[in-house]
Amino acid sequence: xxxxxxxEANPELNLMTLAPSATGNETVYRFxxxxxxxxxxxxxxxxxxxxxxxxxxxxxxxxxxxxxxxLGHTWVAGANFDYHASAWPIFRGRVLAxxxxxxxxxAGEFQPKYAAWVALALAIxxxxxxxxxxxxxxxxxxxxxxxxxxxxxxxxxxxxxxxFILGAALAVAFPLVTNAGPEESPFRSVGWTAALSPLVFxxxxxxxxxxxxxxxxxxxxxxxxxxxxxxxxxxxxxAHIRGSVIxxxxxxxxxxxxxxxxxxxxxLGASMMNLFTRYIGREAMVVIAVITTLPFAFAxxxxxxxxxxxxxxxxxxxxxxxxxxxxxSEIRTLPMAKLYLINTIAILFTLGLALPxxxxxxxRQRVETTALAITGDLDRVVAENIKGYDATADAATDFFSLxxxx
Amino acid sequence: xSEASLGEFRVMWLxxxxxxxxxxxxxxxxxxxxxxxxxxGALGNAPDAMPTPSLLASAPVPALTISERxxxxxxxxxxxxxxxxxxxxxxxxxxxxxxxxxxxxxxxxEANPIAVAVAIFGLIAMMGFLYTKFIPAFAEFAAHRVPRxxxxxxxxxxxxxxxxxxxxxxxxxxxxxxxxxxxxxxxAKAAGLEDEVxxxxxxxxxxxxxxxxxxxxxxDGLVQVMKGxxxxxxxxxxxxxxxxxxxxxxxxxxxxxxxxxxxxVVAGDVSGMSGLVTTAPIVLSSLAYxxxxxxxxxxxxxxxxxxxxxxxxxFGDAMQRFDIMDRCLRLREKDRDDAKDAGKPYKxxxxxxxxxxxxxxxxxxxxxxxxxxxxxxxxGAICYTDPDSYIKGREAEIAALIGDEKxxxxxxHTHPVTQERIEAARAAAKQSx
Numbered sequence: 001x002x003x004x005x006x007x008e009a010n011p012e013l014n015l016m017t018l019a020p021s022a023t024g025n026e027t028v029y030r031f032x033x034x035x036x037x038x039x040x041x042x043x044x045x046x047x048x049x050x051x052x053x054x055x056x057x058x059x060x061x062x063x064x065x066x067x068x069x070x071l072g073h074t075w076v077a078g079a080n081f082d083y084h085a086s087a088w089p090i091f092r093g094r095v096l097a098x099x100x101x102x103x104x105x106x107a108g109e110f111q112p113k114y115a116a117w118v119a120l121a122l123a124i125x126x127x128x129x130x131x132x133x134x135x136x137x138x139x140x141x142x143x144x145x146x147x148x149x150x151x152x153x154x155x156x157x158x159x160x161x162x163x164f165i166l167g168a169a170l171a172v173a174f175p176l177v178t179n180a181g182p183e184e185s186p187f188r189s190v191g192w193t194a195a196l197s198p199l200v201f202x203x204x205x206x207x208x209x210x211x212x213x214x215x216x217x218x219x220x221x222x223x224x225x226x227x228x229x230x231x232x233x234x235x236x237x238x239a240h241i242r243g244s245v246i247x248x249x250x251x252x253x254x255x256x257x258x259x260x261x262x263x264x265x266x267x268l269g270a271s272m273m274n275l276f277t278r279y280i281g282r283e284a285m286v287v288i289a290v291i292t293t294l295p296f297a298f299a300x301x302x303x304x305x306x307x308x309x310x311x312x313x314x315x316x317x318x319x320x321x322x323x324x325x326x327x328x329s330e331i332r333t334l335p336m337a338k339l340y341l342i343n344t345i346a347i348l349f350t351l352g353l354a355l356p357x358x359x360x361x362x363x364r365q366r367v368e369t370t371a372l373a374i375t376g377d378l379d380r381v382v383a384e385n386i387k388g389y390d391a392t393a394d395a396a397t398d399f400f401s402l403x404x405x406x
Numbered sequence: 407x408s409e410a411s412l413g414e415f416r417v418m419w420l421x422x423x424x425x426x427x428x429x430x431x432x433x434x435x436x437x438x439x440x441x442x443x444x445x446x447g448a449l450g451n452a453p454d455a456m457p458t459p460s461l462l463a464s465a466p467v468p469a470l471t472i473s474e475r476x477x478x479x480x481x482x483x484x485x486x487x488x489x490x491x492x493x494x495x496x497x498x499x500x501x502x503x504x505x506x507x508x509x510x511x512x513x514x515x516e517a518n519p520i521a522v523a524v525a526i527f528g529l530i531a532m533m534g535f536l537y538t539k540f541i542p543a544f545a546e547f548a549a550h551r552v553p554r555x556x557x558x559x560x561x562x563x564x565x566x567x568x569x570x571x572x573x574x575x576x577x578x579x580x581x582x583x584x585x586x587x588x589x590x591x592x593x594a595k596a597a598g599l600e601d602e603v604x605x606x607x608x609x610x611x612x613x614x615x616x617x618x619x620x621x622x623x624x625x626d627g628l629v630q631v632m633k634g635x636x637x638x639x640x641x642x643x644x645x646x647x648x649x650x651x652x653x654x655x656x657x658x659x660x661x662x663x664x665x666x667x668x669x670x671v672v673a674g675d676v677s678g679m680s681g682l683v684t685t686a687p688i689v690l691s692s693l694a695y696x697x698x699x700x701x702x703x704x705x706x707x708x709x710x711x712x713x714x715x716x717x718x719x720x721f722g723d724a725m726q727r728f729d730i731m732d733r734c735l736r737l738r739e740k741d742r743d744d745a746k747d748a749g750k751p752y753k754x755x756x757x758x759x760x761x762x763x764x765x766x767x768x769x770x771x772x773x774x775x776x777x778x779x780x781x782x783x784x785x786g787a788i789c790y791t792d793p794d795s796y797i798k799g800r801e802a803e804i805a806a807l808i809g810d811e812k813x814x815x816x817x818x819h820t821h822p823v824t825q826e827r828i829e830a831a832r833a834a835a836k837q838s839x
Binding site: 034035036039040041042043045046048049051052053056059065068069072073078079080082105109110111112113143144145146222223225297301339340341343344347348351352353355358359361362365377378379380381382383398 | 422425426477489515516521529536557559560663672673677683
């Protein structure tokens with residue numbers, strides 16, 4: 001009971017990993033992932049080959065099959081999830097998205113002067129894509145034969161993306177490149193106005209990240225049950241700042257390690273260093289360069305994982321489904337960093353054949369660090385009539401790599 | 407069929423009206439399916455332990471929708487009223503409902519070890535084919551169908567950027583430029599590109615560039631290294647015309663985008679790895695495409711040189727000049743390191759890229775508008791102006807520096823190694839004589 005009071009009274013506690021604990025009449029159910037890498041490998045290799053052989057035409061079917069497999073192996077409280085999208089709407093959506101992406105690519109590659117305008121156009125369209133994709137994916141996901149749905153609106157998405165629209169508009173207003181006369185170079189000398197756009201993007205990044213994530217967590221429904229997340233945007237700032245501090249600390253440590261190694265070599269004598277560069281050869285120097293960047297790569301991984309885990313925990317731990325379901329999340333930085341490191345090495349050394357294995361390991365870690373505490377049962381959650389949504393926006397988010405995943 | 411029509415297995419029944427679930431048993435008899443509640447304790451109890459079983463759903467088999475087999479994901483048997491029975495005992499479901507072990511061609515392929523083995527080799531072979539054959543061929547096909555005018559903006563933009571940040575105005579006088587302009591015109595005419603291309607001079611370290619849209623840049627450094635010899639510069643210009651003829655800049659854009667697209671098809675839906683995984687294949691393949699483009703331009707240059715009264719040997723000689731410059735630079739790096747070791751002050755270290763105090767200052771001033779504050783830092787650098795005399799008599803030192811191993815073109819090179827290009831030129835010259 002004390003833990004419960006602490007959790008409700010002190011929101012900061014929810015930022016940490018939180019072991020699921022039942023209070024009152026609650027029962028704790030841990031999420032479980034039951035898929036195996038060998039099983040997924042067969043599905044992955046067959047569908048990936050089909051996608052390539054058909055020059056991408058098979059990709060909607062492959063996407064559905066992979067999604068159905070991951071959700072079908074995700075279990076909690078005795079039931080698994082399911083994915084219901086059908087392939088032809090996704091196919092139509094992808095064709096439209098591909099045409100839009102091709103025009104975007106042409107504009108970006110061949111008219112570099114207008115790249116800022118293209119980015120502005122994408123920022124303006126982004127809210128439509130984000131809301132459309134959220135609706136499509138939630139409506140097509142079910143648990144216990146009850147569908148999810150999204151109540152997010154275009155206005156909410158616009159409010160979330162607004163700073164990026166401002167940032168893109170600033171890049172258009174203060175370009176690095178002008179329409180100068182033929183004698184004059186169109187490249188401006190870089191003044192302080194050029195820093196405005198990147199500044200806006202940096203300052204508002206946690207805000208946009210938080211708002212987009214909350215768009216999914218705070219405006220969704222499971223059947224008749226409202227899903228609510230009370231995490232504040234402030235928390236996203238603290239998580240990103242904390243992550244950056246940890247990351248920079250790690251970078252500094254990596255720098256010290258590399259510097260110390262360099263000093264040790266230097267202590268052997270400057271001539272030793274020369275011998276090194278002269279007789280080892282340039283190829284070996286490349287290998288040495290790679291080795292010296294490894295501490296930095298590891299530091300970057302810790303930076304990423306520290307921010308990610310804190311954000312996952314702090315949002316899920318403040319999420320409720322309906323009246324009687326609380327979510328718990330206890331994903332940790334070091335296990336996540338370790339998983340990513342091993343995945344990367346395995347994929348590189350198997351020329352990509354370890355990709356499905358890595359995907360299963362990642363899914364298992366994400367799923368099994370989550371739990372629900374349910375009071376009573378879910379009988380009170382009633383299925384609602386839902387309408388289908390167009391798949392175009394979702395297909396577009398795939399092409400333009402807008403990441404709105406949870 | 408009729409005698410085997412009785413089947414029974416346990417399921418989880420989901421009404422579809424609320425999020426409740428009900429352990430149940432599914433019975434198939436005479437082509438009709440019944441789902442009975444199974445409330446007596448845990449799953450797997452004997453059916454006779456049940457209190458009066460209540461019927462949850464029933465439907466004839468043809469009215470059911472049974473999910474396609476997907477790995478070990480439980481079957482979902484959907485009833486016309488919207489309820490679903492989830493069954494994880496695949497064998498029982500397949501027996502009771504007379505499903506083939508894996509219905510549908512896709513689950514059959516996924517379940518078949520031979521098909522999976524074939525898919526592994528098929529995927530590897532297909533990726534190899536796409537990267538080495540299809541993408542370059544497609545890029546070439548597409549690039550030749552894009553009008554040059556579409557590229558021109560890109561080239562103008564690149565040149566304006568480099569003028570702002572990299573190049574200085576050329577120091578070459580009209581008389582120094584004339585022979586190269588003349589040979590460029592001759593080569594362009596023979597190549598059928600005279601309306602497409604133009605030659606411009608800039609001040610920079612030895613290099614020549616072919617920009618999208620047909621502009622060729624010749625740097626002062628290159629003219630210096632070739633000692634202004636017309637036939638050597640012409641050989642390099644012929645190589646640059648090869649880039650323009652084959653539309654290499656446009657092809658590289660298409661090849662880069664295509665290989666990024668291919669990587670995203672294979673690895674796009676996998677998270678949980680470093681970006682290294684997706685960038686490595688793109689970088690390595692684009693380097694391979696660049697090297698292939700260089701070889702192609704070399705071959706183009708050989709035939710163009712033959713057609714215009716030069717010889718592939720001129721290209722070999724030009725590459726030889728580069729090789730000598732390279733050796734000189736390596737030697738000067740060593741001299742700098744030696745000076746450092748000897749504790750000499752920084753100003754006395756010979757900088758491989760800069761002129762010595764004793765070297766002559768530039769004699770001519772740049773014409774036209776200078777876009778940057780001109781610092782003739784590279785002008786007169788000994789390895790550009792007179793590498794031969796610098797390395798003279800120091801062959802042993804150079805051999806120790808470079809080693810006696812023959813340089814091999816590697817995966818991380820943008821160009822084939824110079825030695826390989828010289829040999830190709832000599833071979834082409836031998837062929838034509």
